[in-house]
Amino acid sequence: MMIITKSSDLKVEQREASRRTISCVASSRHKHDRQNSQSVHDDGAEELINLNLLVGIKLKNEPMMLELTAPVYVTGDIHGQFSDLIRLFSIVGWPPKVNYLFLGDYIDRGNWSIETISLLFAIKLKYPLNFLLLRGNHETPTVNRIYGFYEDIVRRFSNPRLFMVYQDVFSMMPLTALVSERILCMHGGLSPILLNNDISILKQIIRPIVDPPNPSLAIDLLWSDPDAHVQGFKTNIRGVSCTFGPDCVATVCEKNKLDLIVRAHQVVQDGYEFFANQKLVTIFSAPHYCGQFDNAAAILGISKELVCSFQILRPQFPERAKTTSEPTQLTVYKKL
């Protein structure tokens, strides 16, 4: 399934793609500052709408559960931390040099949501087969209306359509990915529905889903959290979806012959954190999150042989010059 796009001058192409995106959103900032008026002008909104429409078609044609083959790098929450995303690509490799699977939450919280989602969508458009984007809970209108994305859009663009165009694209994003038949990935976590069904049910979720109902399989995949003190499923203190215990992870893995579940959705101090006897790992890829945490970010590398390792991005404080480290932990998941 995973096909690496071949090109002789990939780096040049990539730089051009990102520069175009940046110049488009930068021009919106500049023009807004200069004119600060309601008049209709070319603020880049039309170009972003076109980008969204094209990406929407790509996403719509993907299966609801992506099935891919390692090697791949799995990335957690980004939350508008554009410069950290650039740092991540610089360290791990610019697409399409390596395969990427992102686990959602591209926007909100950070200051550069539009730049972040635009760059990711531009790369998705150029390299759709080895640059894969799952949906996070922030890629839903009830959330991104409140946590920054909507305000970014209305402040910088005069086109009222733009916000809803983004929601249309988000409603088409796949919710899960299965790597080499052994590693299941999603943004949030497990659902009680997975106790009584095998994971093929994940392929049957119907799109578009603008705002997933609570409760539902879709909302659990986007919102649920592991909790070591829980057995089975319990109400989540977030007020949405549920929490699940290590026993649920063991059951779902055993039933579906899975080695590992990879999810994002929670800040973890080292950028990654294991749960349930290393059957589940949380990945978070926004270092120094919101400027309020001193967490590192991590990217999970899964080799062709299903050896998992973590690339760590340290927060960039002046007193801590170290920006990355060697892979810290190796866990071998053998294919049977």
Ligand SMILES: [Mn+2]
């Ligand atoms: Mn989240």
